[in-house]
Amino acid sequence: MTTPESGLPAGAPLAPVHYEDLVRRELAVDLGSAGDITSGAIVQRHVSATAMIVARRDGRVCGLACALFAFDVFGGVRYRIERDDGADVTAGTVLAVLDGPAMALLAAERTALNLLGHLSGVATATRDLVTAVGGVGHARITCTRKTTPGLRALEKYAVRIGGGSNHRSGLHDAMLIKDNHLVIAGSVPAAVAAARAAQGHLIRLEVEVDTLEQLEEALEARADAVLLDNMSLPDLERAVALARGRATTEVSGGITPDTIRDVASTGVDVISVGWITHSAPALDVGLDFETSA
């Protein structure tokens, strides 16, 4: 898979271990102990059908493999992918055509669509921010750890499909000294010194700073990156100038499609946005049976 923008690989793909259990659990919840009682009453076991997964709004597709796995669980469903993860589609676009037992298509439908809609929503929100920047500056758009419970790996993937980049995955893969750490450590230099002593050679260390004074302390302590939290645009510009050549700069807080271009124009390296994972609206997708079937 390549992103439409670059022709480069879109980073690590999802693996089946990232979604198979989730899909099975979700099917079990939807089916409960009694199963699909409506379809069980109406549809004979031997009836086959053809159905299409269709976008009902414009957006970027993400999560097709997860969605199709919901049908795989039942067995006997074949499919043809028309527009895969990373494709930009308009309302009415057919993403995939499925063919198999009508009972399976009906039973897996909602599980499949909920996953596809959620992940496409994250990818679309990310894409829209990338688009809003419009090439100004050189900043990457990244997500945060403010992800939906249970969906971190999937949402991190959706951000990459949306053209964004990933921040750390969790508490384990990068050091990020935040305000609550400073309460414990007492000062930026003390916190950074302690972190440096334990820092693995493949681990980066970032420090969240609220003021230019804290920024200077973090730079002097040789943090690899600094997180400029909720600063005004003029302060951001000063901060970026101060940090240039000394640390990677990241901006966070209050980023919207309306404000992101101005933030990017400060020359910051990274713009991190929590809401693309925790509050992106789902993309509307549906499953339409062929009426002549």
Added chain:
Amino acid sequence: MTTPESGLPAGAPLAPVHYEDLVRRELAVDLGSAGDITSGAIVQRHVSATAMIVARRDGRVCGLACALFAFDVFGGVRYRIERDDGADVTAGTVLAVLDGPAMALLAAERTALNLLGHLSGVATATRDLVTAVGGVGHARITCTRKTTPGLRALEKYAVRIGGGSNHRSGLHDAMLIKDNHLVIAGSVPAAVAAARAAQGHLIRLEVEVDTLEQLEEALEARADAVLLDNMSLPDLERAVALARGRATTEVSGGITPDTIRDVASTGVDVISVGWITHSAPALDVGLDFETSA
């Protein structure tokens, strides 16, 4: 627990089996194999701290028990709940005060806040729709099966905390004949007849209809409820009049805080809204350490 509006029980509470596994999985994802490397470097094992869970925006609280369980997993954390599920709070309100090992507070923070923010977001969106109706008509606000993957029980609960009611939980607890079933069955009467034959005595049967003609067919076939999908306001009014005394009426599609009052004024019984579960923005909540600790 009682809802602020009514003094009545808010329906079924969450049970530990609804969230314990999710919280443990989410902590495992956040901690990875290396654990909380930042706090592990900075915080001595014996250091205790006091911290507050604080709302950063106005909204309705939901999910406090799930969030607090994230701290319980580590052991040694005590807490006092200030504002429990169902409370309406403003930015700055303290929801709970925690006291325990600083390492545990820092390691559980994000897992706890992500759950609390997500569920409070759903409860707040639901509450805002209930408020927007403002007592016009008698319709209940319900959710749909368009929930976030992995979170159905929790989101259904959040809808109840928001003052809404639950639609069916899945494919297993009510019959809902939708357009794809009609493609298979051929007609509304044929579909309803087949469903009636298999309908358990504690199961209700609803039929989704797009037109007044289909509505009349569903009523004649004695569906318990009818789902009026994407109808215009004038058609809605006619449909409600037609169904009065014969079936429960439900409206779905395109409901927003701006349009819901008009819809309610048609006298419909149920207004179902997908986006309160799949697209409600998270409520911003944070964890603040006491600086004098």
Added chain:
Amino acid sequence: MTTPESGLPAGAPLAPVHYEDLVRRELAVDLGSAGDITSGAIVQRHVSATAMIVARRDGRVCGLACALFAFDVFGGVRYRIERDDGADVTAGTVLAVLDGPAMALLAAERTALNLLGHLSGVATATRDLVTAVGGVGHARITCTRKTTPGLRALEKYAVRIGGGSNHRSGLHDAMLIKDNHLVIAGSVPAAVAAARAAQGHLIRLEVEVDTLEQLEEALEARADAVLLDNMSLPDLERAVALARGRATTEVSGGITPDTIRDVASTGVDVISVGWITHSAPALDVGLDFETSA
């Protein structure tokens, strides 16, 4: 699949998510850490065999897909189904013919037969009650929540295959006010009023009553259904007459093949029987290797 009686769909089928984990856990228990030590000592890896699943008693088949999945787990086993779920068979009938590695056939045998025997036992007990009624009255035979731990979805399915219908699946899909609720609520009217206020539009409300006085209270409070618990036949007749046109009537308690016809003749709508799930004897089924192999 259609039931032999009606030619209609037998309701919702089982899905793989209903049994795959159970089968894998059961195989792991049977194999332990040391595996099938008898077969491992006697059977060379490359040896194939043909075997038949055979009924050793008369009964109705149920659970063949679950049983065959036990062989699937090992890989390499092919099978042909001779008599599928819903078939009435006599002692000696071949249900399926399997062909594959002898090691796999031997290792999966007991897991497969235990499932098949248990579910066929439930289906057979249900069928025998349906037969005992012999068309008197119009009552359905239903199961209860008194199911074997871990097997609810499978036993509910077996009841449907036996020609019965399902009661609620659990605490979540219908309201049933029982004697312990009345202890809390104080009276039938108080309990029903509270339930009505929280009742979802796709949820039915049933009330368990011990006396005709309680029955009248429940009917006046407009319960959807009433559960007539352990009443004498004359009282049952009065109760059914009283409730006609006002609520669905269900009888429970002390139902046996000898008494069920009389109960059905009262005109009751539903006869629920706990023992068809918690105490039905297993159907004897075996696996016979072809001796010429």
Added chain:
Amino acid sequence: MTTPESGLPAGAPLAPVHYEDLVRRELAVDLGSAGDITSGAIVQRHVSATAMIVARRDGRVCGLACALFAFDVFGGVRYRIERDDGADVTAGTVLAVLDGPAMALLAAERTALNLLGHLSGVATATRDLVTAVGGVGHARITCTRKTTPGLRALEKYAVRIGGGSNHRSGLHDAMLIKDNHLVIAGSVPAAVAAARAAQGHLIRLEVEVDTLEQLEEALEARADAVLLDNMSLPDLERAVALARGRATTEVSGGITPDTIRDVASTGVDVISVGWITHSAPALDVGLDFETSA
């Protein structure tokens, strides 16, 4: 714990790892996504209650710890055990008194009772066989691998509580050469020789035989035990005489309370009975709220 008969330990107790997951899964199934909607509507959160677990029939108690764990999952329930596993009780006997949130008592009730009723049924059936033997001969009553799917460890324990002994737990802990192995191996001597070569020093080897000729072959091959399958009483007597001092003798097939005394009188060492685990009727147990609460 000691069995009433002997004052000796009843063998290995259950451990929490034997039942905790099962209880949690079963609660999750019963609560579904919507929870206990009846109690949630009727019972205020703060209401406490006292309830008693009561036997409704005569039998032997088994599974109390599993049943009580269902209440533990909700938190806040205290209990006092009146008659523990191994006690023989009559209808009306109180087994335990519980005190705690009424919501928790109601939500855990069915899960607890289903486990307790099932295991007490197995223990009671076993006890009744032991009683039917009445001290004739010296045979032990054992279960088989024909257990209910998912419940092997629990049912093996219930057999011990009923005064029986355990056969092998699975394919891994003893060698048992059965007819299907003989089909592969060609003869008893060939099968035993292969088994002997792989037999661990803590593993016993039993051979199932249908005829006295096969028995003699098994004894000559020095099997540790022989399983005499479906033999007539006279043949049994001859077989026991033949095997005396050479191998442990086990009888299986067609054992009922009416026939077991005659079988035991042949002097056989072990009588194994499949139906005490796969087909024992559940013991009727109930939960009664104190009405003055």
Added chain:
Amino acid sequence: MTTPESGLPAGAPLAPVHYEDLVRRELAVDLGSAGDITSGAIVQRHVSATAMIVARRDGRVCGLACALFAFDVFGGVRYRIERDDGADVTAGTVLAVLDGPAMALLAAERTALNLLGHLSGVATATRDLVTAVGGVGHARITCTRKTTPGLRALEKYAVRIGGGSNHRSGLHDAMLIKDNHLVIAGSVPAAVAAARAAQGHLIRLEVEVDTLEQLEEALEARADAVLLDNMSLPDLERAVALARGRATTEVSGGITPDTIRDVASTGVDVISVGWITHSAPALDVGLDFETSA
């Protein structure tokens, strides 16, 4: 599969239920939430490759099916096994050739090799002990319960592949009275009497003894086997003579390739060695991509 030594079956094979969950969990740990970020950046999705699993040291192969399953999880990988479990190989030997998506080969590589290296290490250590004995005496080499956490079934299998035999699998499949039991029971005769009373007919009873006096007590109490713990060679010889014809003899403690021949020459039946499972060094194995690919 047959062991090179004997042409006989190597005992029970592994089943998929013994390793599939472990492999999936291990892949999930290695991939984390972000996946294989290096390969994701460098390798285009459509690129295929051919790779070989190669031994980098001499040893005995074990665990190939587990290792290959790691690739199966990703789909699309085909393989040809060159040297299967039980084969003795030298450095440079190709064990299997794989062909499939380069992304899958790279993502599964470490999980596969860690399993294969660990199990081959156990098999090799066992083989080397068997070789060191060199046919002196008749003792079997067995493992103990001192296995690596999470890997008991796999390591027991590797011991069999190495030419060893299995001791009991756990606390459940044989009785072994150890020193801590004697502290509780007070004496060897008291402990054995209690054990005999509860001993199932397919269960063997072994007693650990430290002195010849304890040995005599155990033999008089008719233990099936005796475990001679940390005895000197002369005492071992006396013990073996004393026990001959009365009980199986097992030696444990301080066994190395240098000492095992002398121990075997005492005529002991079983030599159990803890370190072949808990401390055997892994066999070095690697995955080499074909450079012309």
Added chain:
Amino acid sequence: MTTPESGLPAGAPLAPVHYEDLVRRELAVDLGSAGDITSGAIVQRHVSATAMIVARRDGRVCGLACALFAFDVFGGVRYRIERDDGADVTAGTVLAVLDGPAMALLAAERTALNLLGHLSGVATATRDLVTAVGGVGHARITCTRKTTPGLRALEKYAVRIGGGSNHRSGLHDAMLIKDNHLVIAGSVPAAVAAARAAQGHLIRLEVEVDTLEQLEEALEARADAVLLDNMSLPDLERAVALARGRATTEVSGGITPDTIRDVASTGVDVISVGWITHSAPALDVGLDFETSA
């Protein structure tokens, strides 16, 4: 917890989510379906005992919390820790004293000791390498991804307790371009360029090089770190000199306590050693009951 060497925090502690499932699974494997049959026969339920966890060899303690959790699962066991993780102990040192039901102590013993012995073995091997370096140079000792299947988080923790540092946790938290990537990418510059384009701002990039020519390419491409694989000491010295100030240097391959001092003296930054996790011998630890109990 602080390491003896430094007084600093030893990095991230283990969390319960890192070991609780493993311990429960391991107990379930050891207990099987029949439980602890030896103790069940010998030990009365009400008997309490006091026992000590004792080191039988010199080494560094690691994993005490995991080991003690095995006893916690049974309930009723109290303990006092004498020497916690990170302590250096000699043979005979008491690590913890336990008091509780004898049945629980006996049933959890092996699970607890296997975990404690394995992790203490890893910590001891790491400590011994740190000691062998003896302060020469400034290199850290790190583990690799060659960990025991199922135990990565625990072994990474044990390495930290041993005074070592962690390499990356998996494929997800750092980029490491290895020889197989170079086969695909064609050259070091091409591989590094592709990786750089996808590299997150908190991710480091390391390149494995076999020759000084490859090293120069990697340095020119501005890799953050270089892994010098199996180089001779003279080449190592040249490589370290070449890389100084340009990239972190890591050495891997063939490191033993005898060679590590010379390697460290080259001035390399990191020495990674696979065998401290995959092949470290377990530390011998035991559980001794107090005989006067």
